[in-house]
Amino acid sequence: MIAEAGHYALTLALFIAIVQATVPLIGAHKNDSFWMSFAQPAAILQFLLVAFAFGCLTIAFVTSDFSLAVVVHNSHTAKPLIFKISGVWGNHEGSMLLWVLILSLFGALVALFGNNLPPGLRSRALAVQAMIAVGFYLFMLLTSNPFERIIPPPANGQDLNPLLQDFGLAIHPPMLYLGYVGFSMAFSFAIAALIEGRVDAAWARWVRPWTLLAWCFLSGGIALGSWWAYYELGWGGFWFWDPVENASFIPWLSGTALLHSSIVVEKRDALKGWTIFLAIVTFSLSLLGTFLVRSGVLTSVHSFATDPSRGVFILALLVIVTGGSLALFAWRGPGLKSDVLFQPISREGGLLFNNLVMTTAAATVLLGTLYPLMLEAMGGGKVSVGAPFFNATFVPLMVPMLIAMAAGPMLTWKRSDLKPVLNRLWIAFIAAIVLVLVVWQIQGGAVFGLIGTGIATWLFVGTMVQLGERIHLFRVPLGDSLRRLGRTPRAAWGMTLAHAGLAITIAGITGAGVWKVESIQSLMPGQSVSLSGFDFKFQGVKQIQGPNYQATRATFTVTQDGKAVVTLHPEKRLYVVQNQPTTEAAIHSTIWGDLYAVIGDPEGTKGAYVTRLYFNPLVVWMWIGVMMMMLGAAMSLSDRRYRIGAPKRTRQRIEGAAATSLK
Amino acid sequence: MKRKYKRLTFVLIALLLLGASAALVLSAFEDSIVFFHSPSDIVAKKVALDKRLRLGGLVEKGSVVKKKDAVVNFRITDTANTVAVTYKGILPDLFREGQGVVTEGRMVGNVFKAEEVLAKHDEEYMPPEVADALKKAGQWKGSKQK
Numbered sequence: 137m138i139a140e141a142g143h144y145a146l147t148l149a150l151f152i153a154i155v156q157a158t159v160p161l162i163g164a165h166k167n168d169s170f171w172m173s174f175a176q177p178a179a180i181l182q183f184l185l186v187a188f189a190f191g192c193l194t195i196a197f198v199t200s201d202f203s204l205a206v207v208v209h210n211s212h213t214a215k216p217l218i219f220k221i222s223g224v225w226g227n228h229e230g231s232m233l234l235w236v237l238i239l240s241l242f243g244a245l246v247a248l249f250g251n252n253l254p255p256g257l258r259s260r261a262l263a264v265q266a267m268i269a270v271g272f273y274l275f276m277l278l279t280s281n282p283f284e285r286i287i288p289p290p291a292n293g294q295d296l297n298p299l300l301q302d303f304g305l306a307i308h309p310p311m312l313y314l315g316y317v318g319f320s321m322a323f324s325f326a327i328a329a330l331i332e333g334r335v336d337a338a339w340a341r342w343v344r345p346w347t348l349l350a351w352c353f354l355s356g357g358i359a360l361g362s363w364w365a366y367y368e369l370g371w372g373g374f375w376f377w378d379p380v381e382n383a384s385f386i387p388w389l390s391g392t393a394l395l396h397s398s399i400v401v402e403k404r405d406a407l408k409g410w411t412i413f414l415a416i417v418t419f420s421l422s423l424l425g426t427f428l429v430r431s432g433v434l435t436s437v438h439s440f441a442t443d444p445s446r447g448v449f450i451l452a453l454l455v456i457v458t459g460g461s462l463a464l465f466a467w468r469g470p471g472l473k474s475d476v477l478f479q480p481i482s483r484e485g486g487l488l489f490n491n492l493v494m495t496t497a498a499a500t501v502l503l504g505t506l507y508p509l510m511l512e513a514m515g516g517g518k519v520s521v522g523a524p525f526f527n528a529t530f531v532p533l534m535v536p537m538l539i540a541m542a543a544g545p546m547l548t549w550k551r552s553d554l555k556p557v558l559n560r561l562w563i564a565f566i567a568a569i570v571l572v573l574v575v576w577q578i579q580g581g582a583v584f585g586l587i588g589t590g591i592a593t594w595l596f597v598g599t600m601v602q603l604g605e606r607i608h609l610f611r612v613p614l615g616d617s618l619r620r621l622g623r624t625p626r627a628a629w630g631m632t633l634a635h636a637g638l639a640i641t642i643a644g645i646t647g648a649g650v651w652k653v654e655s656i657q658s659l660m661p662g663q664s665v666s667l668s669g670f671d672f673k674f675q676g677v678k679q680i681q682g683p684n685y686q687a688t689r690a691t692f693t694v695t696q697d698g699k700a701v702v703t704l705h706p707e708k709r710l711y712v713v714q715n716q717p718t719t720e721a722a723i724h725s726t727i728w729g730d731l732y733a734v735i736g737d738p739e740g741t742k743g744a745y746v747t748r749l750y751f752n753p754l755v756v757w758m759w760i761g762v763m764m765m766m767l768g769a770a771m772s773l774s775d776r777r778y779r780i781g782a783p784k785r786t787r788q789r790i791e792g793a794a795a796t797s798l799k
Numbered sequence: 800m801k802r803k804y805k806r807l808t809f810v811l812i813a814l815l816l817l818g819a820s821a822a823l824v825l826s827a828f829e830d831s832i833v834f835f836h837s838p839s840d841i842v843a844k845k846v847a848l849d850k851r852l853r854l855g856g857l858v859e860k861g862s863v864v865k866k867k868d869a870v871v872n873f874r875i876t877d878t879a880n881t882v883a884v885t886y887k888g889i890l891p892d893l894f895r896e897g898q899g900v901v902t903e904g905r906m907v908g909n910v911f912k913a914e915e916v917l918a919k920h921d922e923e924y925m926p927p928e929v930a931d932a933l934k935k936a937g938q939w940k941g942s943k944q945k
């Protein structure tokens with residue numbers, strides 16, 4: 137019964153979306169406020185219906201309703217509750233339901249909090265948002281209905297893929313989707329602006345918060361996926377340039393470009409057409425990411441579906457959305473031309489440079505990701521494009537941008553001079569040189585390591601210098617500086633945090649990527665191995681019983697100079713229902729590096745086991761850096777200029793304005 | 800600076816970036832693209848054997864021999880031909896005799912020295928490359944692919 141209710145709600149949502157996609161659009165065209173007024177209630181109703189359907193599916197999972205096909209294929213009564221819930225989106229059908237849930241959530245947010253938007257723009261944006269929704273409802277109802285029954289219902293389910301039974305992966309898809317789908321807002325606003333034929337600073341101010349929000353979640357989603365790969369797959373690595381990872385990274389790159397170009401639209405009323413184009417491209421790349429992962433053209437742990445009709449449907453959707461919006465752009469875009477020209481050395485010049493590099497990098501990663509598919513489609517043989525390709529292309533492209541990134545925020549708008557800026561950055565330059573020399577002394581001359589160290593230091597110190605400049609540190613009394621610090625707008629804090637966070641992330645990537653120490657050997661109980669100054673002593677294994685698995689649990693005691701550091705318990709689990717083994721790495725994180733232990737198969741009959749031990753330097757820095765970037769986006773999002781004009785504050789703003797005028 | 804030159808600066812920077820990335824891509828394609836081959840390709844010497852390559856097929860039943868110090872020897876077969884493989888490390892969780900596997904590494908003499916062994920994350924899953932290799936060898940039954 138619950139399943140039918142959910143199915144019915146989903147069908148209703150489709151029809152609401154069809155109304156929302158057409159009526160307000162016509163209303164906006166005719167400037168008819170009654171027709172336009174359909175948009176908000178429709179968006180809210182759509183969200184409520186999808187939320188209801190999502191709730192129904194969740195109940196089905198929690199109560200283990202095995203009359204539903206998805207539940208049978210992805211759940212089991214013995215599974216812990218949290219993984220019953222995450223099982224809702226741990227499969228193709230449910231994850232698409234999550235996709236439309238988030239899509240309709242964003243629509244409802246615009247409907248609820250967009251009172252300061254011009255009615256025409258809001259109606260059009262909501263109508264475009266609904267068009268995307270129609271595509272996805274149809275996709276779900278026609279090819280991947282989560283509420284499909286199975287007759288007769290089996291006694292128990294087939295359980296969720298054990299690799300997916302994990303806390304990090306339980307929250308990874310929702311985060312990632314909030315990012316992917318968040319870019320749909322920028323897309324809808326871009327299309328609405330194209331239809332309207334008007335892009336101005338106000339438009340950028342409405343779009344930027346959505347972009348910030350999407351970017352923040354996408355960063356978090358990517359980092360969570362990387363974290364999961366790091367501790368769950370047991371290879372000691374955190375990023376494999378796997379096509380599915382790239383699928384989320386490409387929109388992140390173009391989304392980062394969008395984030396920066398919208399600043400130029402807001403402040404200088406320039407780069408309008410380019411920003412619209414980026415908004416279209418970023419969402420298209422998000423759809424492409426969904427297509428690559430969902431269609432099964434890529435083989436990976438993430439691809440649930442290999443049903444070709446689904447792939448064709450998403451491909452068609454992708455072609456319609458991308459093709460349609462780019463055609464609209466080609467038709468209306470030239471009208472958006474702004475006649476502002478930049479000085480190459482200026483803040484906007486720096487932002488444009490960021491955009492050029494980010495889009496080039498996105499194109500390069502896209503090419504590497506799609507190349508094997510293209511080659512195979514043309515009958516050119518099977519290839520794999522892996523980490524060596526991306527390290528040789530993506531990394532060098534990033535270097536000039538990261539170097540420029542320390543100077544860019546210190547340039548002034550319109551017209552600037554590089555010399556005084558570089559003069560102020562001497563301290564960053566010296567810091568970078570000193571640290572490179574220190575690292576060279578300690579770790580030796582791994583070129584990538586030295587470059588990474590130098591760039592991370594330069595960027596971090598440079599960003600701090602920029603903050604110091606802003607508050608006139610050491611140029612005015614300290615009290616004045618602190619007062620300036622207090623008055624620094626949150627958007628500026630956001631930039632500082634995000635840029636510094638990137639510097640720390642780069643340091644972490646450099647450490648873990650270049651100075652990883654690995655040792656593979658078979659150990660008898662009582663034997664030890666020495667690694668980066670730590671002694672790992674293998675104490676033997678024990679068999680233990682988990683809720684839905686059996687495990688071989690090993691014990692390593694780790695000591696440094698005879699002093700106990702930590703005891704590690706890596707496991708090798710066998711999930712009974714799917715008869716699938718998994719490796720659970722044991723990780724001890726410290727600020728300077730992670731101790732990482734993995735246990736393999738027994739060797740011989742005397743109790744020896746194959747073991748793999750790592751020392752991964754600075755891994756924690758990556759997670760800290762990404763959190764700083766996300767916090768930076770959140771800070772920026774809370775900036776005053778996005779809050780004034782928020783619906784309930786309209787009156788206060790007028791009062792505030794009156795108060796200032798009285799002063 | 801004149802308007803024309805300002806615009807030109809950005810166009811030049813853009814071209815420079817595109818050129819640089821194209822050069823990087825081309826040189827990387829030369830060195831770092833890894834081709835997939837079946838045991839039959841290798842036995843027939845149809846491939847440049849000095850390059851890094853991927854070898855896929857089924858792990859031959861009864862061929863897995865665990866040596867000392869985490870070294871494993873096994874044979875990969877597409878049922879028509881067989882190549883001996885050696886690997887040092889922990890085999891993936893789903894590595895089993897009779898199952899599909901993809902390995903990446905180099906040929907050293909007559910033995911494939913694998914640096915990576917990839918078995919996919921699903922019991923019944925057959926890497927598509929392996930399925931194709933088996934089809935070529937005429938041994939594909941097509942029942943197991945999901």
